[in-house]
Amino acid sequence: MTRYSALALLKHAVTGQPWSRAWRDPAPKERYQVIIVGGGGHGLATAYYLAKEFGIRDVAVLEKGYIGSGNAGRNTTIVRSNYMLPGATEFYDFSLRLWNTLSHELNFNVMFSPRGQILLLHSPDALDSAARRGNIMRRHGIAARLLDRAAMQELVPHLDYSPGARFPIWGGLMQPTAGTARHDAVVWGYARAASELGVDIIQNCEVTGFVREGGRIAGVETSRGRIMAAKTGIAVAGHTSRLGEMAGLCLPIESHLLQAFVSEPLKPLLDYVIGFGGHGHFYISQSDKGGMVFGGDLDMYNSYAQRGNLPVVRDVAALAVSLMPCLGRVRLLRHWAGVMDMTMDGSHIISKTPVDGLYLNGGWCYGGFKATPASGWCFAHLMARDQPDPLSVPFSLDRFARGATIDEAGSGPTPRLH
Amino acid sequence: MLRINCPFCGERDHSEFTYGGDATVTYPALDAPTEAWFEAVYVRSNPKGPHRERWQHSDGCRLWLIVERDTVTHAITRVEPSRAVLSELIK
Numbered sequence: 371m372t373r374y375s376a377l378a379l380l381k382h383a384v385t386g387q388p389w390s391r392a393w394r395d396p397a398p399k400e401r402y403q404v405i406i407v408g409g410g411g412h413g414l415a416t417a418y419y420l421a422k423e424f425g426i427r428d429v430a431v432l433e434k435g436y437i438g439s440g441n442a443g444r445n446t447t448i449v450r451s452n453y454m455l456p457g458a459t460e461f462y463d464f465s466l467r468l469w470n471t472l473s474h475e476l477n478f479n480v481m482f483s484p485r486g487q488i489l490l491l492h493s494p495d496a497l498d499s500a501a502r503r504g505n506i507m508r509r510h511g512i513a514a515r516l517l518d519r520a521a522m523q524e525l526v527p528h529l530d531y532s533p534g535a536r537f538p539i540w541g542g543l544m545q546p547t548a549g550t551a552r553h554d555a556v557v558w559g560y561a562r563a564a565s566e567l568g569v570d571i572i573q574n575c576e577v578t579g580f581v582r583e584g585g586r587i588a589g590v591e592t593s594r595g596r597i598m599a600a601k602t603g604i605a606v607a608g609h610t611s612r613l614g615e616m617a618g619l620c621l622p623i624e625s626h627l628l629q630a631f632v633s634e635p636l637k638p639l640l641d642y643v644i645g646f647g648g649h650g651h652f653y654i655s656q657s658d659k660g661g662m663v664f665g666g667d668l669d670m671y672n673s674y675a676q677r678g679n680l681p682v683v684r685d686v687a688a689l690a691v692s693l694m695p696c697l698g699r700v701r702l703l704r705h706w707a708g709v710m711d712m713t714m715d716g717s718h719i720i721s722k723t724p725v726d727g728l729y730l731n732g733g734w735c736y737g738g739f740k741a742t743p744a745s746g747w748c749f750a751h752l753m754a755r756d757q758p759d760p761l762s763v764p765f766s767l768d769r770f771a772r773g774a775t776i777d778e779a780g781s782g783p784t785p786r787l788h
Numbered sequence: 789m790l791r792i793n794c795p796f797c798g799e800r801d802h803s804e805f806t807y808g809g810d811a812t813v814t815y816p817a818l819d820a821p822t823e824a825w826f827e828a829v830y831v832r833s834n835p836k837g838p839h840r841e842r843w844q845h846s847d848g849c850r851l852w853l854i855v856e857r858d859t860v861t862h863a864i865t866r867v868e869p870s871r872a873v874l875s876e877l878i879k
Contacts, residue, residue, distance in 0.1 A: 611834035622830040624809075625859070671790075671807045672859050674836045680789050681803040714830045770830040771823075783829050786807065 371566050374477050392558060393437075393565035398572045398597050402430045404753055405590060405599040407577050407613060409433025410442040411553070412731055412738065413605035414560035414571070415746020416753070418476075421567035423747070424754035429569045430599070431561075432592060434576035441607040442557045444708035445739040446630050446665050448643050448655065450487045450548035451512055454503050457764035457776050458717060459510045464761055465744030466512075466547060472743060478559030480551045481658065487548035487643040488517065488526065490693070491541045496648070500543035507545070517542040526642060528696050536692040537648055550643060550655055556742060580617050586726035587617060603729040603753050605745075608674065608709025610732035617725050621733075622714040622770045624785040627669040628736050629678035629707045631686065633700045635660030644693075652689040661703060664690060668710065668736075670786050678707035710736050715775035716788025720748050720758065721767035729753050730767060735788055790857070793867050795878055796849040808842030810834075811854050811870070836860060842870060 372378055372390055382389060404420060406413045409431045420426045433439075449469055451462035473479050491497050497516070504514035518541050523531055529539055561571050572594065581589035581596060589598035604613045614621045640662070643655040654664035666686035669679050683705070691698045713719065713733035718741065723730050731749040734741065748762035758766065764776060781787035790802035810832055816824040839859045844852050851874070856866040869875050 609836075611832075612836055615833075620831050620833060622832065624832050624834050625836075671802075671857075672810075672834065672839055672841065673862065674859050675862055677862075679802075681801075771826045784809070785832075786809075 371562070392562040393571050396570045396572070398430060398432075398570065398575065398592070398594055401589075401598040402570070403428035403600050404430075405597060405602045406431045407590065407602065407604050408440075408606035409437050409557075409561070409571060409573065410440050410605065410607055411557050411560065411742035412607075412734070412745045412749070413603075414557055414564055415742050416603060416605060416731065416749040417569040417571075418560050418564040418567070419747045419750035420754055421564060421569055424750050426754055427568035429564075430597065431564070431569060431571045432575045432577055432590070432597070433571070433573045434593075436573050437561050437571065438554050438557045441708045441710075441738065442553055444630065444706060445553055445736075446653065446655070446663050447550045447553050447657075447739060448487065448548070448653065449482065449484075449551055449740040450545055450643070451740070452487070452489070452503065452507055452514070452543070452545045452548065453778060454506050455776055455778050458778055459507070459512070461744055461748075461761045461765070462741065463510060463512050464747075465741050468743035468747065469551065469740075472551075472556075472559070476559035476563045478555060478562060480555045480559050482549065482551040483658070484547050484549035485642055486544055486546045487645060488522075488542040488544045489645045489647060490529075490537070490539065491543065492537045492648045493540055497541050500541070504543050513545060513547045515544040515546060517544055526640070526644065528639060528694050530693060530695050537646070544642075548643060550657075552658075553739060560746070577613065577616075580728070587728040601727055601729065601753050603731060603749060605731040605749065607732070607734065607738065608711050610711040610730070614730075617723070617728055619723060619725065621767075623711045623733050624672050625674050625709050626671070626712050626786055627673045627675065627678050627707045628665065628710050629669065629682050629686070629705065630663070630665040631705045632657070632703050633662040633697070634703050636662065636700065639696075646689060646693060650685060650689050652686060652693065654690065654694070662697065662700065668712070668786050669707070674709050676707055676709055678705070710734070712785035712788060714770060714783040714785055715777040716779050716781070716785075717776040718745070718765055719767050720745065720752060720762040720765045722752065722756075723767060790862055790864065792843060792845075792853070792855060792864060794845050794848060794853065795867060795869055796851060797845060800845070800848060802843075804845060804847040805843040806846040808844055808852065811840040811842045838865070
């Protein structure tokens with residue numbers, strides 16, 4: 371496989387030699403050491419770190435569609451680590467550190483752009499609360515900056531600062547090291563790097579059931595035949611409950627819709643990722659192509675439809691023009707929905723399961739994209755060594771039964787509210 | 789937009805309603821073992837297809853309803869009051 375570099379680019383430009391395909395397209399073997407179900411960011415990252423860090427290269431990643439066709443291509447590409455609860459803070463900080471060197475690590479430009487993320491603050495109380503959050507972050511070595519109104523006006527001039535603003539700006543909490551990355555490049559980069567290390571990436575291969583041998587999972591039935599493995603890992607985003615059901619597991623998860631939007635391309639308008647967590651939920655950033663990428667709340671009812679509904683479109687549009695009135699006449703280019711597996715405490719699960727040979731990575735709610743590298747790393751650690759990485763110990767499946775939930779939003783066992 | 793046919797108010801947009809989650813969940817006795825409470829509070833079958841769920845007509849009659857809705861097509865096949873005594877009354 372050609373290593374990407376300026377020299378390689380020059381060579382191909384001069385000689386006109388075609389580029390080799392980025393990852394191999396093998397037929398599935400009969401047996402692997404490890405099978406990962408789900409060829410999204412998390413599954414591919416798991417396979418990559420299994421091969422790179424844990425020396426297990428006899429790995430197959432099974433993807434029911436094509437690489438990049440699922441939630442990996444449906445998120446709003448935001449990467450941040452401004453969490454507050456023990457467990458979450460360290461995990462997301464580790465992820466951010468992996469993001470910083472990911473392009474070099476994979477020899478693929480994931481266009482990680484740590485431009486800074488700002489949480490808007492709309493009252494003196496919110497300012498106090500954000501100061502606390504910022505201090506907790508700094509205590510964990512995560513950069514945080516509390517901004518006053520004047521600083522906000524300088525950094526984000528297009529917000530509504532008028533006296534009659536629906537949401538008056540009192541300040542902001544900035545994580546200067548947060549930002550965005552190109553989501554397609556992340557899956558392509560992991561797929562290419564994993565394939566180069568010997569991982570088989572099998573596309574158009576839907577898992578339809580598990581093969582059991584004496585109570586343990588010994589492989590999977592797929593649309594391309596039976597494939598056996600000593601260990602099987604699930605990393606399937608919104609369909610975790612369905613895979614769990616095939617293995618006889620009932621999980622603390624509900625599937626919900628999250629919509630996202632992108633506008634027509636505009637000239638540079640917004641230098642930061644902006645989050646709004648006041649009376650409603652809204653986040654916006656500008657892509658490198660100029661499109662305003664934004665989203666809001668869940669649709670608030672169980673669904674696997676990948677199709678959002680109009681009340682959320684209305685709410686998101688209302689928040690967009692309330693916060694940035696200049697967007698009022700911008701036209702929408704695309705709008706879509708993804709299926710989120712929302713857990714009962716709003717935190718993810720990286721865990722062994724009660725079924726031998728089956729491992730679970732899921733319940734990413736709507737925070738999965740930024741976690742991709744750390745999720746892959748920790749899941750690879752768990753599957754290779756049968757022991758969780760210290761960073762994923764708090765995220766075990768049995769935490770619910772033990773009452774050790776990690777509820778960042780503090781909204782209790784109601785998945786749609788996280 | 790989903791349209792929910794409230795047995796008391798007629799067919800209305802779902803934005804008038806508040807979702808209340810899986811209606812097949814039943815709560816055990818207060819002194820039931822922790823395991824039973826764990827199942828009721830945290831574990832959900834999360835079906836892909838027909839789903840029995842609770843909705844409250846919060847901007848209308850404020851009564852709780854049981855709705856049967858498909859989680860793939862969003863088609864609503866049945867709406868009834870959550871309290872059997874009300875079902876009897878409106879017959």
